[in-house]
Amino acid sequence: MATEEDLRTVLAELHRLRARVPQLTGALAAGVDGLVVAHDTPGADPEGLAALTAAALGVAVRITDATGNGGFRELLVRGERGYIATYAAGRTAVLTLLAQDRVNVGRLHLEGRRAGARIGELLDAAEAAAQAASPPGRALGAVSAAPPTRTRTTRTTRTASAEARTATDS
Secondary structure, X not given: OOOHHHHHHHHHHHHHHHHHOOOEEEEEEEEOOOOEEEXXXXXXXHHHHHHHHHHHHHHHHHHHHHHOOOOOOEEXXXXXXXXXXXXXXXXXXXXXXXXEOOOOHHHHHHHHXXXXXXXXXXXXXXXXXXXXXXXXXXXXXXXXXXXXXXXXXXXXOHHXXXXXXXXXHO
C-alpha cells in the first residue's frame, strides 16, 4: 500500500510530465485493477478513465500473450482529436496519458516510458515495503495484494491435429 507521501510523489511526477509535454491534456496513474492512484486530468473523469484503462489493458495483455510478443509495455490509441497512450508502470500499475492530435508521438513515448518507469519503481517499492511490514502468513479470509495469476492452456489447431493423426496412422 502506497503512503500519502508516495501518492504525492506520483502526482508530482504527473505534473512534471505535463510540464515537459505541453500537448498533454491529462495524466493518470492507476492500478491494473482500474483504481486511481493519482491523476491530473482536468475535464476528464479519472475513475471512469482508470476503469476503461483497465479494460483496454486486459485486451492488450491478451493480444501480446496470444501473439507471443511478451509482456505488455504500451498501448497507443489515436482518435480524431488526439491520442490516448498507456504505459506499464511497474508490476501493478499503468500510466495513461491524454494528448492533443498535434503532439510529437515520439516525444510522447519517450516521456511516457520514462515517467511510467519512475512511477512503477516508486509503487513497486511501496508495495514491497508494505509486504515486508506485514506479518508472515495471512489470517483466514485475508485477500492477497498480488495480481491474480492466469494459467495458460495450449490450444491445438485442426491442421496440427490432422498432422498428428496422419503421422500416427501411417
